[in-house]
Amino acid sequence: MSAPVIDPVRATAPRTTGKRSGKAKRTTPARFDTALGWNDKPGTAWALRILLCATAVAIFAAPFLAILSGAFTKNASGSSLSFLPHDSTLLNFTVAGERGIWDYFSNSLVIAGGGLLLQLVVCTLAAYALARHRFRGQALILTLFMLTMMLPEEVIAIPLSLVLGDVPVVHLDLKGTVWGVILPLGAWGFSVMMLTEFMKDIPDEIEEAARLDGVGELRMLWQIVLPLCKPALGVAGVLGFIMIWDQYLLPLIAAKDPTDYTVTVALSVLRTDPEVGSGVVLAGAVIALIPSLIVYLLLQRSLVSGIAAGATKG
Amino acid sequence: MTATVTTPAARGGRRPTKKALVPWLFLAPGLLLALVFKFWPMAKGVWLSFFDVRPFLGDRWTGLDNYTRVLTDHRFQDAIGHTLVLGIGQSLGAIVLGFVLALLLEGQARLLKIVRTAVFLPAVTATAVVGELWRLMYYPTSDGLLNSGLNLFGLGPVQFLDNPDLALWSTMAMGIWIWAPYNMVIIMAGLAGVDRSLYEAAAMDGVSLWQRLRYVTLPAIRPALGIVLTLAAIRGLRVFTEVYVLTGGGPAGSTEVWMTRAYTLGFTRNDIGGASAASVVLLCVTLLLTVTVNYFRKRGDVR
Numbered sequence: 001m002s003a004p005v006i007d008p009v010r011a012t013a014p015r016t017t018g019k020r021s022g023k024a025k026r027t028t029p030a031r032f033d034t035a036l037g038w039n040d041k042p043g044t045a046w047a048l049r050i051l052l053c054a055t056a057v058a059i060f061a062a063p064f065l066a067i068l069s070g071a072f073t074k075n076a077s078g079s080s081l082s083f084l085p086h087d088s089t090l091l092n093f094t095v096a097g098e099r100g101i102w103d104y105f106s107n108s109l110v111i112a113g114g115g116l117l118l119q120l121v122v123c124t125l126a127a128y129a130l131a132r133h134r135f136r137g138q139a140l141i142l143t144l145f146m147l148t149m150m151l152p153e154e155v156i157a158i159p160l161s162l163v164l165g166d167v168p169v170v171h172l173d174l175k176g177t178v179w180g181v182i183l184p185l186g187a188w189g190f191s192v193m194m195l196t197e198f199m200k201d202i203p204d205e206i207e208e209a210a211r212l213d214g215v216g217e218l219r220m221l222w223q224i225v226l227p228l229c230k231p232a233l234g235v236a237g238v239l240g241f242i243m244i245w246d247q248y249l250l251p252l253i254a255a256k257d258p259t260d261y262t263v264t265v266a267l268s269v270l271r272t273d274p275e276v277g278s279g280v281v282l283a284g285a286v287i288a289l290i291p292s293l294i295v296y297l298l299l300q301r302s303l304v305s306g307i308a309a310g311a312t313k314g
Numbered sequence: 315m316t317a318t319v320t321t322p323a324a325r326g327g328r329r330p331t332k333k334a335l336v337p338w339l340f341l342a343p344g345l346l347l348a349l350v351f352k353f354w355p356m357a358k359g360v361w362l363s364f365f366d367v368r369p370f371l372g373d374r375w376t377g378l379d380n381y382t383r384v385l386t387d388h389r390f391q392d393a394i395g396h397t398l399v400l401g402i403g404q405s406l407g408a409i410v411l412g413f414v415l416a417l418l419l420e421g422q423a424r425l426l427k428i429v430r431t432a433v434f435l436p437a438v439t440a441t442a443v444v445g446e447l448w449r450l451m452y453y454p455t456s457d458g459l460l461n462s463g464l465n466l467f468g469l470g471p472v473q474f475l476d477n478p479d480l481a482l483w484s485t486m487a488m489g490i491w492i493w494a495p496y497n498m499v500i501i502m503a504g505l506a507g508v509d510r511s512l513y514e515a516a517a518m519d520g521v522s523l524w525q526r527l528r529y530v531t532l533p534a535i536r537p538a539l540g541i542v543l544t545l546a547a548i549r550g551l552r553v554f555t556e557v558y559v560l561t562g563g564g565p566a567g568s569t570e571v572w573m574t575r576a577y578t579l580g581f582t583r584n585d586i587g588g589a590s591a592a593s594v595v596l597l598c599v600t601l602l603l604t605v606t607v608n609y610f611r612k613r614g615d616v617r
Contacts, residue, residue, distance in 0.1 A: 034420040035505055035531040036523065037513070052418050053429045060495060061432040064439075066459060067447055122343045129340035136334075141341060148352050150604055154552045154573045155597045158580040158589045159359035160351065168354060184351035187344040217336055246440045248555040253581070264442035268559065271446065278450055285443045296438040300431055303438075 067289070070282040092283035095276055101284050103259065104266035107178065108245065111262060112291070115182040115244045120236060122186045124229075127195035128221050132207065142196075149189035153250050160184065161253040176256030184254075185244055191236040198232035199225055234302040238295055242303075245292050263288040356597070359590045367586035380591035384579075389567060390592065393575040396482055400557075400571060401550020404489035409542055411490055412497025417527075419498070420505050430498075437496040445559030448488045449475070478568035481561055485569050489556055493549070497542045504538025505531070544607045551600055572596055 038049055074087035129135075130142060153160070164180045165173055174180035202225060210224050226233070251262040258269055267288060270281045296303060363380050365373040384390050419430050436444060451459045452474035461471045474484040508531060516526045532539075554573040557563060563570040563578070572592065580589030 033422070033510065034417075035508065035513070035527060036417050036420075037517075037526075038421060040423065049418065053426075056415060056418065057429055057432045060491070061435050063447055063451060063459075064435055066451070067443075070450070122347060125340040126344035129337035133337035133340075135337045141345070144348065144353075145344070148348050150548070150600060151352050151356060151597070152548075152552045152600075154554045155593050155600065156352065156355040156359055157577065158586060158593060159355040159362060161581075162586075163351065163355050163358065167350065183347060186347035187352070192344065217340075221340075242438050246442075248440075248442050248559070249577075264440045267442055267446050271449075281446055282450070285446050288440060288443050292438050292440060293435075296434075297431070300434070 064289075067282050067285050070279055071286045073279055092277075092279040093287075095280045096270065096283040096287070099270060099273065099276065099280070100259070101263065101266065101270070101287055104261055104263040105287055107251075107260065108262040108264070108288070109291070110178050111181045111247075111251070112241060112244050114178060115185045116237065116240050118182055118186045119188050119191060119240050119244075120233065123188060123191035123195055123236065124221070124226070124233070126187070126192050127199055128225060130192070130196045131199035132202075132220075132225065145187070145189045145192045147189070148187055149193075153184070153247075157249050157253055160250075164254050175254055176260050180254030181247065181251050181262070184250060185247070188240065188243070191240060195229065195232055195236060198229055202228050231302060234299060238299045238303045241295050242292055359593050359597075362587055363590040363594045365587050367590075369584075373587075376587070380587045381595070384588055384592045384595070389570065390572070390575055392567060393570045393572050396569060397551065397553065397571045400482060400486055400489065400553060400569075401547065403483075403486045404493065404553075405543065405546035405550050407486065407490035408493035408497050408546060409539070411494035412542070413501055415494060415498040416501040416505055420502060434495045434499065436492050436494075437499075441492070441555040442559050444488065444492055445556060448484075448491075448560060452484055475561055476565055478566045481565060481569045485557055485560055488560060489553070492556070493546065497546070500542050501535060501538050504535035508534040540607070540610075544604065547603055547607070548600055551596060551603070 038045065040046070071092055072088045072090070074089040074091060126145065130138065130145075161175075164184075165175050167174060174183065206224060206228075207220065210220055215224065245264070247262070248265060251260075251265050255261055255265075258266070261269065263284065267281060267284050270276060270284050362373070364375060364377060366376045366379070367373050415433060419426055419433065453459065453461065454471060454473045454476055455461065456465055456471040458471070460474065464470075464472060473480065475481050512530050512534070513526065516530050521529070552573060553571055554577065557569055557571050557574050558577070561569040563574045573596070576589045576592040576596070579585045579592065
């Protein structure tokens with residue numbers, strides 16, 4: 001082993017993934033921590049890394065500054081977009097408000113809130129059955145939920161729009177109601193899979209002890225399984241929210257007229273309005289951006305680990 | 315209250331029929347929603363694809379007519395080409411860029427975490443918002459955001475979205491921008507699982523950085539790459555929102571992809587049968603792709 005330069009932060013940092021790394025408890029030099037062997041000491045490699053990081057931030061994050069500055073700029077247009085607002089004003093937001101942006105926004109909030117609640121309840125129930133029970137046809141049901149992931153909204157959009165207009169058996173017209181968007185989002189294969197995987201890891205002993213105490217199924221789920229699943233529920237919540245907020249085609253086909261649109265779909269209404277400029281569209285974009293941004297910044301750690309877990313397990 | 319209702323069923327070890335019912339009660343809401351809003355529409359789509367759908371007049375069975383019509387329509391043929399170019403280019407671009415980002419931003423330092431948070435922003439932003447943002451960045455006059463950047467290098471204003479030869483590539487650039495950070499996260503999870511002692515052994519053997527990447531890192535993250543590739547390919551096939559928001563398929567149909575074409579056919583031309591046939595074709599290709607990739611992934615795992 002070459003001269004070990006032990007960086008205490010890195011040495012103690014948990015390397016949870018990769019079972020093999022667990023057996024060797026030796027402290028490896030920091031330069032073996034990354035594939036490219038970056039190290040923290042100032043030098044050319046270090047300077048290069050800082051420069052590249054700055055470039056990455058500029059490419060991926062700076063455009064958001066342009067949205068923000070454009071939204072606060074008077075008479076902003078595509079030709080005057082910059083990273084700093086000039087002539088700062090709130091006028092764009094006032095105009096966007098007059099065009100009903102807050103109504104669209106509240107549509108979005110109702111759909112995101114209701115849809116997420118329904119999705120979490122439905123997927124948790126299904127995952128509980130799949131993880132903690134054995135029954136005939138289990139593999140088939142699991143496959144069915146996986147299929148829902150492979151059946152993107154886009155592919156079934158046309159027949160789905162017919163179904164939303166006349167739900168089979170009950171013959172309800174869901175078009176123009178928030179239910180038209182909320183109900184199709186209820187069963188999300190990804191959440192079912194992830195929660196199932198997580199619930200499977202809960203030790204049987206805990207469940208058996210609870211059963212001896214006479215705990216019923218719903219209490220078992222609510223008081224014993226769910227508290228142990230908090231991290232997975234967090235991930236399902238964040239990813240579900242971002243997925244629902246990102247919906248475009250579904251709110252489009254579920255709407256009866258433009259007042260039913262969500263805020264993301266309504267941006268195109270603003271854009272095609274000849275009387276408003278780019279600044280107003282950008283103000284709308286900022287309003288549409290804020291909720292997902294808040295959710296992301298608050299819970300980004302669980303989101304990122306969730307994407308990784310979902311990808312490696314699925 | 316509800317707990318007391320199900321408790322007897324749960325305790326029913328003595329009565330196996332009731333116990334067997336419990337999982338189905340928990341599955342019922344999910345299965346019902348999936349049935350009504352996923353599988354029923356899918357079946358209905360397949361069914362309608364064999365009909366000439368005429369509201370109020372009654373549907374007329376036409377067999378495979380819709381399929382031949384869609385597959386021989388030159389705008390659909392163009393759309394296949396665009397979907398493939400866009401899907402492949404966007405997927406590969408986003409994977410390569412995601413890999414580079416993962417290599418660059420791998421590590422525990424606090425600053426790196428902040429950079430990662432910033433870089434991941436495109437992946438959490440709604441596609442429609444990203445589309446509006448890029449429309450403005452692509453603004454065609456010389457003082458548009460990207461064009462003023464090109465100005466610095468003495469390059470004239472580029473008509474990113476209005477030039478039929480460029481529009482598809484401009485759309486692809488946006489797709490790469492959206493999906494590279496997402497791939498970065500998955501690849502980074504793969505990188506975290508690479509056995510560190512292998513790097514050390516490689517260093518002792520005196521291999522170059524490139525060899526180390528080629529023979530240690532890449533094989534180790536192959537499963538992660540496989541997942542990223544599958545996800546990207548499926549996303550590429552069904553691409554809709556990006557194109558619809560950014561160009562609407564124009565100019566002159568140069569960015570028309572399979573789903574925007576099906577959407578136009580179904581919702582603005584009211585050709586439900588044809589649009590259903592197009593969707594069924596896409597569905598078959600998606601399923602085929604998923605099954606194939608899974609097959610190869612499983613085989614790869616065994617080896």
